[in-house]
Amino acid sequence: MIKNIFRMCFISMVIVLFAGTVFAAPPIKIGAILSVTGPASFLGEPERNTALMMVDEINKAGGINGRKIELIVYDTQGDATKAVQAVNRLIKSDKVVAIIGDSTTGNSMAVIPVVEKAEVPIISCAAGVKITDPVKKWVFKTAQNDSLAVMKIFEHMKEKKIKKIAIITVSDGFGASGREQLKLKAADFGIEIVLDETYGPKDTDMTAQLTKIRGSSAQAIVCWGTNPGPAVVARNVKQLGIKMPLFMSHGVSSKKFIELAGEGAEGIILPSGRVIVADQLPGNDLQKKALLSYVNNYRKHYKVEGDHFGGHAWDAIMLIKEAIERGGTTPAAIRDQLEKTKNFAGIGGIFNYSEQDHAGLTKDAFVLVQIKKGEWKLIK
Amino acid sequence: MTKEKRQIFVFLIFALALLTIPFLLRESYLLNVLVFIGIHTMLAVALNLLLGYAGQISLGHAAFFGIGAYMSGILTARFALDPWLVIILAAVSAAAIAFIIGFPILKLKGHYLAMATLGFGIIFYIIFNETVGWTGGPSGLSGIPNLQIGGIIFDNDMCNYYLVWIITIAVMLLSINLSQSRIGRALRAVHDSEVAARVMGINAWVLKVQIFTISAFISAIAGSLYAHTMTFISPASFGFNFSVELVTMVVVGGLGSIYGSFLGAAILTVLPEFLRVFEDFDIIIYGLMLILITMFMPGGLISGFQLLAQKVNLKTKGK
Numbered sequence: 001m002i003k004n005i006f007r008m009c010f011i012s013m014v015i016v017l018f019a020g021t022v023f024a025a026p027p028i029k030i031g032a033i034l035s036v037t038g039p040a041s042f043l044g045e046p047e048r049n050t051a052l053m054m055v056d057e058i059n060k061a062g063g064i065n066g067r068k069i070e071l072i073v074y075d076t077q078g079d080a081t082k083a084v085q086a087v088n089r090l091i092k093s094d095k096v097v098a099i100i101g102d103s104t105t106g107n108s109m110a111v112i113p114v115v116e117k118a119e120v121p122i123i124s125c126a127a128g129v130k131i132t133d134p135v136k137k138w139v140f141k142t143a144q145n146d147s148l149a150v151m152k153i154f155e156h157m158k159e160k161k162i163k164k165i166a167i168i169t170v171s172d173g174f175g176a177s178g179r180e181q182l183k184l185k186a187a188d189f190g191i192e193i194v195l196d197e198t199y200g201p202k203d204t205d206m207t208a209q210l211t212k213i214r215g216s217s218a219q220a221i222v223c224w225g226t227n228p229g230p231a232v233v234a235r236n237v238k239q240l241g242i243k244m245p246l247f248m249s250h251g252v253s254s255k256k257f258i259e260l261a262g263e264g265a266e267g268i269i270l271p272s273g274r275v276i277v278a279d280q281l282p283g284n285d286l287q288k289k290a291l292l293s294y295v296n297n298y299r300k301h302y303k304v305e306g307d308h309f310g311g312h313a314w315d316a317i318m319l320i321k322e323a324i325e326r327g328g329t330t331p332a333a334i335r336d337q338l339e340k341t342k343n344f345a346g347i348g349g350i351f352n353y354s355e356q357d358h359a360g361l362t363k364d365a366f367v368l369v370q371i372k373k374g375e376w377k378l379i380k
Numbered sequence: 381m382t383k384e385k386r387q388i389f390v391f392l393i394f395a396l397a398l399l400t401i402p403f404l405l406r407e408s409y410l411l412n413v414l415v416f417i418g419i420h421t422m423l424a425v426a427l428n429l430l431l432g433y434a435g436q437i438s439l440g441h442a443a444f445f446g447i448g449a450y451m452s453g454i455l456t457a458r459f460a461l462d463p464w465l466v467i468i469l470a471a472v473s474a475a476a477i478a479f480i481i482g483f484p485i486l487k488l489k490g491h492y493l494a495m496a497t498l499g500f501g502i503i504f505y506i507i508f509n510e511t512v513g514w515t516g517g518p519s520g521l522s523g524i525p526n527l528q529i530g531g532i533i534f535d536n537d538m539c540n541y542y543l544v545w546i547i548t549i550a551v552m553l554l555s556i557n558l559s560q561s562r563i564g565r566a567l568r569a570v571h572d573s574e575v576a577a578r579v580m581g582i583n584a585w586v587l588k589v590q591i592f593t594i595s596a597f598i599s600a601i602a603g604s605l606y607a608h609t610m611t612f613i614s615p616a617s618f619g620f621n622f623s624v625e626l627v628t629m630v631v632v633g634g635l636g637s638i639y640g641s642f643l644g645a646a647i648l649t650v651l652p653e654f655l656r657v658f659e660d661f662d663i664i665i666y667g668l669m670l671i672l673i674t675m676f677m678p679g680g681l682i683s684g685f686q687l688l689a690q691k692v693n694l695k696t697k698g699k
Contacts, residue, residue: 037663074656080520080617084610085413085653088537092409105519106614112522113611117535128519171510173518 027063027070028329030055030320031090033101033111034125034313038078042227042256043103046310047125048073050294051100053301054317064324071317076102080110087111091118097324098334100316101125103309105173112139121335123319125312128177132358140338140358142315142348144273146174148363149250150181152271153222154189156368156379162245166195166218168209168233170225174251175201178224194218199229206236214242226251231260238264245269250366254307258374265374271366273308273348277378286345290314294347311347318346391556394639395549402541411537415609417649418544419602424629424641425548425555426598431627432636433559434591435571436486437494439623440501444596446508446618447474448603450521453613454514457523464527467604471597478596482589501623508615520614527608540609547605551598556638558594567591568636632673634680643681 032051035044055071063069072094074086083102090096091114098121102108105128112131115122115138124131124141131141157165167182169175175198186193195216197209210233213221221244223233230252237246246268248257253272258265274281278291294314298306322344323337341360344351349365368379405411427441451470455461485496508515515521526535527543534543558564569577570584578584607613625648633644651669655662677684 078616080610080612080614081416082652085409085416088409088412089653092412106616109520109522110610110612110614130519130522176512176517177519 027068028324029070029072029094029096030317031087031094031096031099032071032073032313033076033083033086033090033099033107034073035078035103035107036073036075040078040104042254043125043309044075044078046307047101047103047313048075049302050298050306050310050313051317053297054314057297058317058321064321067329069321072096076107078104078107080107083107083110084114087114087122091115091120096120097329097331098122098320100313100320105131105177108141112136115139120331121320121338123316123338125309125316128173135356135358138335140319140353140360142312142319142346142351142360144250144348144361144365145359146177146249147181147185148361149271149366150178150185151189151363152366152368153247153269154185154191155363156269157191157220157247158189162219163190164192164194164218165220165222166197166213166216167193167222167224168197168199168206168213169223170201170229171198172201172225174226174249175224178249178251182222182224199225199233201225201229203229204232206233207240210236210240210242213244214240218244220245220247222247222249224249224251227254227256228260231257231264234261234264234268236264238266250308253369253376254309255305258371265371268371269368269379270371272369272376273311273365274367275306275308275311275347276376277367277369280376280378286343286350287347290345291347308347315344315346315348315351319344319351387556391553398545398549399542402538411541413650413653415537415540415544417646418541418548419606419609420626420629420645420649421642422544422548422551422602422605423599423626424633424645425551425638426595426602427626428630428633428636428638428641429555429558429567429591429598430595431630432634432640433564433567433571434588436588436592437627438497438592438595439494439620439627440497440499440504441595441599441626442618442620442622443501443504444474444478444599445603445606445622446504446615447477448600449607449613449618450508450515450603451600452604452607453521453524456525456608457521458514463525463604463608464529467601470604471600474600474603475593475597479589479593482592483585486585486588486592498620498623501620505615505619508618515615518615520612522612524607524611524613526611534608544605544609547601551601552638552642559636559638563587563590571636628670632670632680634682637680637682640680640682643685647681 034048035041036048051071055069059068072090076083076086090099100123103125105126108124108126108131116136119138121138125143127143127146129145129147132139169179183193195213195218199206199209223230230248248268248270250272253270253276274287275291278295281288295306319338319341320334323334327333327337339353339355341351341353349361351360353360369376370379402411423445427438430436430438448470451473452466455466456463488496509518526533528534532539534540566582566587569582570587574584629644629648630641632647634640651666655665658665
């Protein structure tokens with residue numbers, strides 16, 4: 001009877017093996033591993049939608065140098081094991097020439113050893129500084145480093161003569177990285193962190209931490225997290241009648257946050273990619289053309305507003321496209337051309353990759369926006 | 381053939397088949413999937429000893445897996461200790477933890493035991509997340525070296541396949557042996573009726589602690605191997621979801637069957653790959669299949685295969 005089991009297992013495995021190899025077709029194959037479902041779906045879903053939309057568009061316009069692109073997307077569900085399996089499959093079975101993803105820092109780190117060994121370029125859509133610092137030969141990224149967002153906030157504070165702040169951060173990867181950068185950079189701008197509070201990703205009430213902050217000598221509050229936590233903080237701040245200005249991170253720069261926070265959102269200042277204020281940008285902004293085309297396209301395809309998370313995938317696909325246009329379709333050629341990318345005006349900012357820098361952005365990738373009457377307003 | 385000889389024969393074929401698979405697959409990515417099936421099999425077998433034989437549920441087994449992975453990861457990546465030594469150290473530590481908490485926890489029964497093990501799993505998940513200085517926190521720990529022995533470095537799927545599967549097969553052999561020894565019979569007695577078992581002179585409590593300890597020991601080895609093959613670990617792989625997935629593997633494969641654990645681990649690892657063709661409906665179909673399996677094959681997949689084999693036998697004999 002056990003023999004039967006083997007027979008079945010063996011046959012089924014052979015079937016999969018063939019299913020994977022039959023479809024060898026002429027289009028250029030690009031892979032994507034994204035956390036479309038699971039806890040990071042708020043990143044993965046817009047990224048997948050954007051990537052599919054872009055590939056569709058490139059193909060309609062005749063492809064790259066006359067060849068169509070085929071995008072193979074695997075959902076990693078925010079799980080490192082699945083990410084590694086998916087990357088192995090993309091490289092060994094689908095034979096892609098370049099990969100975009102994953103959406104989270106953890107998963108991006110998990111697949112680095114695999115792509116480095118197989119020598120296939122990957123453009124991560126996650127923000128963690130560790131991904132490209134130190135520089136790895138085959139790894140690039142499009143999401144802005146957290147440190148750039150922190151610097152943008154501190155610059156503004158310095159201008160407004162804010163010297164003492166309280167921070168409240170979420171205890172997950174995003175919050176931990178933000179907290180580290182806030183503490184690291186504060187002294188450079190002459191700012192003192194008088195209170196350092198945290199909250200859990202699933203907490204629904206932060207009045208305890210905020211009451212403590214209300215009684216402190218802080219002149220402003222910085223909250224670092226992704227939805228829904230910061231919305232609760234925003235509402236609690238209003239309920240407690242706290243008058244200090246409230247700063248948020250780029251983790252909440254989507255319409256969803258304004259919906260969740262309601263009245264509480266009024267007056268909040270945060271750093272964000274330019275995408276949410278595309279129509280307010282001055283005409284001479286280098287990114288304006290790309291941004292408007294992305295925003296309009298996304299609205300047309302999916303009937304919702306595009307956000308800057310989707311923008312990470314837009315940048316990744318376009319960077320790969322340009323690299324292929326310049327240098328050919330082998331993984332090595334794509335990598336070399338990616339490294340030579342100069343002044344590429346994308347959604348996340350203006351990219352300049354080099355041998356020493358595979359993140360490619362400066363703090364100008366962020367603008368500060370303020371929420372007024374449920375709309376984003378660019379602070380000039 | 382006697383029953384024992386047949387068992388040995390079946391096991392040898394099983395082991396041989398597994399060891400020849402790589403030659404058929406060669407450079408395929410499936411080899412990589414099979415490495416994970418091996419690790420999952422080890423975990424499912426470990427949990428099966430507890431759940432299938434002793435009838436004690438654990439919703440926190442991912443914690444032992446995590447302890448193995450993080451001890452190996454931290455001690456080799458940060459302190460450059462000998463990886464092989466660390467694997468043993470990690471397994472012994474996990475077993476020690478299981479032994480200590482086993483005494484109070486395994487006094488509990490049913491839902492209360494489920495709750496206690498659940499809590500245990502979550503506590504360790506939080507520890508992996510929060511001790512950023514050691515574990516690297518939510519964004520993970522990288523730079524874990526590959527294992528090596530003599531001149532061989534286990535840095536490709538082929539090497540890792542043999543590394544993982546030789547240990548997995550050894551674990552399966554030990555488990556089959558254990559299940560048929562005096563301890564195995566005692567465990568089954570405890571499973572059926574703890575009171576009756578105690579009347580017969582079995583120290584049920586100590587026995588449960590022993591099997592819990594062995595189970596943790598095996599899980600930690602699986603964790604160490606996972607860390608060295610992935611060379612990167614993050615807490616998300618050791619959370620509550622994974623504990624539930626392990627229980628599902630054991631139940632779907634067949635409670636109280638070592639080969640069943642292999643089947644369960646294989647199906648649950650491979651199924652999502654097959655279902656990718658259904659795109660957005662894959663999760664629904666996945667859930668539906670699990671429901672159907674538990675409804676129509678309450679003894680797990682292994683019982684379904686046994687039934688099938690019997691029917692085929694009857695038919696061929698009928699002719």
